[in-house]
Amino acid sequence: MFPRVILKATMIKKSQQKKRTSPCNYKERFFVLDTEALTYSERRPGKKPMPKGCIELSRIKCVEIVCSDVPIPCNYKYPFQVFHGNHYLYVFAPDNDCRQRWVRALKEETKNNNLVAKYHPNFWMDGKWRCCQQAEKLAAGCLLYDPVGFASKKPLPQLPDPEMVLQDSGVQMVIALQDYTPLGDDDLPLQKDREYLLINSCHSDWWSVQDDRGNIGFVPCTYVAEKSGNNFERFEWYNKYINRAEAEDLLLKEGKEGAFMVRDSRQAGVYTVSVFTKAPGSNGEKNPRVKHYQIRQTESEERAFYLAEKYLFSTIPELVHYHQHNAAGLITRLRHPVSQGGCCSQETADLSEVQWEIDPEELTLGQELGSGQFGLVLEGTWRDRMVAVKMMKEECMSLDEFKEEAKIMMRLSHCKLVQLYGVCTQHSPMCLLFEFMENGCLSDYLRDRKGQLSQDIMLGMCLDVSEGMAYVESSNFLHRDLAARNCLVTSNNEVKVSDFGMTRFVLDDQYTSSQCSKFPVKWSAPEVIRFSKYSSKSDVWSFGVLMWEVYNEGRLPYENRSNTEVVESLNAGLRLLKPRLAPESVHVLMEWCWKEKAEDRPSFALLLHELATLSDL
Ligand code: ADP
Numbered sequence: 030m031f032p033r034v035i036l037k038a039t040m041i042k043k044s045q046q047k048k049r050t051s052p053c054n055y056k057e058r059f060f061v062l063d064t065e066a067l068t069y070s071e072r073r074p075g076k077k078p079m080p081k082g083c084i085e086l087s088r089i090k091c092v093e094i095v096c097s098d099v100p101i102p103c104n105y106k107y108p109f110q111v112f113h114g115n116h117y118l119y120v121f122a123p124d125n126d127c128r129q130r131w132v133r134a135l136k137e138e139t140k141n142n143n144l145v146a147k148y149h150p151n152f153w154m155d156g157k158w159r160c161c162q163q164a165e166k167l168a169a170g171c172l173l174y175d176p177v178g179f180a181s182k183k184p185l186p187q188l189p190d191p192e193m194v195l196q197d198s199g200v201q202m203v204i205a206l207q208d209y210t211p212l213g214d215d216d217l218p219l220q221k222d223r224e225y226l227l228i229n230s231c232h233s234d235w236w237s238v239q240d241d242r243g244n245i246g247f248v249p250c251t252y253v254a255e256k257s258g259n260n261f262e263r264f265e266w267y268n269k270y271i272n273r274a275e276a277e278d279l280l281l282k283e284g285k286e287g288a289f290m291v292r293d294s295r296q297a298g299v300y301t302v303s304v305f306t307k308a309p310g311s312n313g314e315k316n317p318r319v320k321h322y323q324i325r326q327t328e329s330e331e332r333a334f335y336l337a338e339k340y341l342f343s344t345i346p347e348l349v350h351y352h353q354h355n356a357a358g359l360i361t362r363l364r365h366p367v368s369q370g371g372c373c374s375q376e377t378a379d380l381s382e383v384q385w386e387i388d389p390e391e392l393t394l395g396q397e398l399g400s401g402q403f404g405l406v407l408e409g410t411w412r413d414r415m416v417a418v419k420m421m422k423e424e425c426m427s428l429d430e431f432k433e434e435a436k437i438m439m440r441l442s443h444c445k446l447v448q449l450y451g452v453c454t455q456h457s458p459m460c461l462l463f464e465f466m467e468n469g470c471l472s473d474y475l476r477d478r479k480g481q482l483s484q485d486i487m488l489g490m491c492l493d494v495s496e497g498m499a500y501v502e503s504s505n506f507l508h509r510d511l512a513a514r515n516c517l518v519t520s521n522n523e524v525k526v527s528d529f530g531m532t533r534f535v536l537d538d539q540y541t542s543s544q545c546s547k548f549p550v551k552w553s554a555p556e557v558i559r560f561s562k563y564s565s566k567s568d569v570w571s572f573g574v575l576m577w578e579v580y581n582e583g584r585l586p587y588e589n590r591s592n593t594e595v596v597e598s599l600n601a602g603l604r605l606l607k608p609r610l611a612p613e614s615v616h617v618l619m620e621w622c623w624k625e626k627a628e629d630r631p632s633f634a635l636l637l638h639e640l641a642t643l644s645d646l
Pocket of ligand 1: 404416466467470
């Protein structure tokens, strides 16, 4: 009896990388599912189809959609996986319907096979499973596999009335403000700008939501915004029933630079951001004082929100989120949300429990390692481990602000970031304890080993930094001063990112203003030089320059040119030249990082993926 054809479609297949050396690529293939096998072939106009692969259905152990938290690098964006024998085939469907059809049909045909009990909901990428971080490709899955599938077990609910408006029926949709990678089995991955159905928002931090595939799980509520636009009572920065005078009272009492809240204006339907600052004002303004900015809306049909300057956002939470990172026309960026019920946000309340104060008795200081922006760096021993101790000169940094932020920085923990262990504030000068990095800073390391580093090692260094930065990006943190001088090297030549976020505490004007001599213009994106507009994409620009430094063995970029000349050449569209030692494939990535428009640059997640692919070749 001939096999019966069940489905046919053109989809994209990712190379299965059965051998370590096989390249990672994405190819369009014509897939046919019949009652015996899943086959795929290459079809070119005017040519006979060329069979490229065949998977017997009896060898299939799992078929499931892939929940991806990284951008998909091919045109079809709906991935599913077929685990057969010892291999994973990733197929990308053009739309969700097509994907569901294939997953359902494949599940149906394989339901009596010897199936896995658990599977991996995310991709195998860069030597580990993105869902559970296991580094063994054949490691057991981390999520229960449902061989029948939710959709085919239950009768489908009645189709909704096409006239029905979801919001009116009491159904609340939320939009993901950023990607989220699940931390536990009960969490759901979020993809920026996607919509999710809000299931339960009783808990103040974690809401349960449902994605368009019916998966339900928890997500941090700060990562999503309610779609109806102005229903954001749950945000810690929102105070509905507060007038201008009460807002001023609360913020002055809080007394922290950048303490802020969003409140209802007197004018119905309008919102105001009130923010506390100690910055000197013009025209004899009081100091310290509270400034009030009305959130404005554009006239256009697609109404968009903005504050002091025209950076437009489709929701108020997105606007607040942006200004938490960028002053962009405000007197200061929005640093500390303050609410009526007590000024401590949930986050700060939790953080106060983080053990970050180091007992000076436990610390022994050794010889000097170097000196930097904030003062001397000494070798030290703390609890039987080597540490680097930064002695912070008080006149060089704003200590109060730093103490607040250090708690957040301590929470950033990744093998490609130089770990901050804690802070010793009991003595002056205050000191910070960092993981000890035997081989010092990357720029010196490169210069000292000129002519000795292979291209593989250089690629490995870029890969290390992109991995650390992909984590910084996914933690919603900005580096703001990424450069080879701010990366350090371990005894086994691994590179880690250091000094993230520290420029915000520098008090030296020469360093903080883009017009001044010490500002890192040569590593800065055009929008940072022009408007101090920082984002993950401005970090990406700096990463491009860092790659250039690596492949030029620690040479300074634009060696003999002044900052003004560099700005002029950037304005004229010129870029750093390809380093002699860089392969074209790496130079392409540098140029991608230096796209004029921030949104045209890749994310770190994508750069990491691209670099990992190059290192696999
Ligand atoms: P700052 O942040 O104050 O500018 P740097 O980070 O530039 O200081 O540190 C100055 C020097 O101290 C570096 O060039 C490096 O040689 C040394 N150093 C800094 N941090 C460490 C560390 N974690 N391990 C080993 N050496 C370090």
